[in-house]
Amino acid sequence: MQTNFAPDRLDTDRLIREANDILRTCVHCGFCTATCPTYVLLGDELDSPRGRIYLLKDMLENDRPASPTVVKHIDRCLSCLSCITTCPSGVDYMHLVDQGRGHIERTYRRPLVDRTVRRLLASLIPNTGRFRWAMLAGWLASPLAPLVPGRLGAMARMAGKRPALRSTIDRPRVFPARGEPRLRVALMRNCVQPALDPEIDAATVRLLTRHGCEVVIAEGQGCCGGAVQHLGQTDAAKAYARANVRAWTAAGVDRIVINVSGCGTTVKDYGHMLADEPDIAADAAAISAKAVDVTEVLAELDLRETAAPPDLVRELVVAYHSACSLQHGQQIKTLPKELLEAAGYHVVTPVDPHLCCGSAGTYAITQPDLSRQLRTRKAETLARLEPDVIVAGNVGCLNHLSAETETPLVHTVQLLDWATGGPKPPELSR
CATH class of the missing domain: 1.10.1060.10 (Alpha-helical ferredoxin)
Structure with a gap:
């Protein structure tokens, strides 16, 4: 061109x-x-x-x-x-x-409603506490959500279930490795995951510590910046990135493990995002190089059974939904499936796996009609597989699809944790 x-x-x-x-x-x-x-x-x-x-x-x-x-x-x-x-x-x-x-x-000066929604999103999503209370308010008001039109209605409908009010990953701490330590890793604490499904982080910590990782929740780590970056707020995104680079550099870790693929795409780009800032550019590039999706570090650790896997593991039909931020943003396409199959699961994939489910961070709220059409399309392709459970590596996808299917939805790490000695995922118990 x-x-x-x-x-x-x-x-x-x-x-x-x-x-x-x-x-x-x-x-x-x-x-x-x-x-x-x-x-x-x-x-x-x-x-x-x-x-x-x-x-x-x-x-x-x-x-x-x-x-x-x-x-x-x-x-x-x-x-x-x-x-x-x-x-x-x-x-x-x-x-x-x-x-x-x-x-x-x-x-560009947007219309008032548009400006209001985007400001709310930029204020609520990066802050776990605010997001949790906003979700609780939305859940209490959920019977009225169908009456609210447009973007504000989409925000209200996002709170389909009561948020978790506590999480073991809400504060800085260190989880010691079980057995001989192999790696010291930082687990990125996502902004919304502790409220939407804290069991994902709990399963990640169990899985990593069981396989010899000391897991650090770093002091000063916060939002990855992806949500505000997609809203065009570049300076705010850089501020979040700088804070995280400093926190993880001070923690002195071998890897930055991320179990929300949307965040992983952003953190792996910190070297580019902060390239013009001489005081932190080198550290940002180093952090980007250390950032891995949780499945990447699990493949490196060579997962092993610490207890006989339940017979049910081998009987489940697992539909794998590949989050866009994982398969396109990070170019991790087959690794999660390979790990699940090696753990004993029967994994199937839908047609058009490259097409988005419509979650896409804040997109489900800023573009509710298009998002809903994409969600329905994705849910239909998954339903044709007649799965016992749907698995994905991004909490946004899981939460978004839950409005369209009765099939249990769990994170990849939850099934891997169960197959290697951890508890059965609560969604499957229900």
Whole structure:
């Protein structure tokens, strides 16, 4: 793709140089349209990666304020990154659309309701305490949720169950390894997971300590910054990233283990995010290099049974839903399935596994209609497998799909924990 950025901007602005390089990589082939969830639903070229790239090029190249048309189509992007997996030219769409969202946030004044919802999301999601109480209020008011339209109604409907009020991962602490220590790891404490399903973190700690890991919940660690990054709040995202880099650097760990794949994609990008900050750039790059999805470190540890696995493990039909942030954002496609199969489970996958379920962080609230259509589509493909349980590596996907299916939904680590000596996941007991 030809570009015409002003030479003085290319000389002085690293992000503009980056945008220029990304845009020039695109060859207009259109392969991305076939795997873009919003294009599959809407059939509008501007709701495909190629169409959005044209919109972003025009806006960034001419340094003009975002228009309502640009905002509409960029807001509809899930950042599922399926286009990155598909693209034969290696177009770095993730960083381009992040730039576009930041530009929109700086140059476009949204309608009042839109501004209010986005401010609420930026205030509640990164703070576990606030999120927990907001979920509790939503759960108490859930009978009224169907009466509330639009984005505010989607926020209310998100609280489908009573949130957990306590979690063992809510405060800094160290969980000692059982047996001979093999690794010292930091477990990232996700913002919403302790309220939505604290058993995921508990299962992760059991699994890691059982296999020789000392698990640190680091002092000063907070939100990964992904939620506000997707809302275009670049400075806030960087502030969260800086705090985490300092916390994990001080903790002196071998790995940063992340059991929420959306966070993993963000943390692995800290080196890029903070590259322009000389005082912390080297530490950020080191933290990104140490960041791993929990399945990556489990493969490294060579899982072993510490108790005979229940017979039921080998009888279960497990439908594996591959979260977009794991398969496209981190390019981890088969490892979770391989670990589950090695543990004795019969694992099946739905058709079109590359298509997003519609959760996508805040997307279920900012774009409720599209999100609901994608969720229904995904739930139908999973239901055709007639599974006993649905498993995924991202709490957002699990919570989102729970509104569409009666099949138990659990995290990958919960099944691996059960198969190697841990308790049966509560969802299966119910």
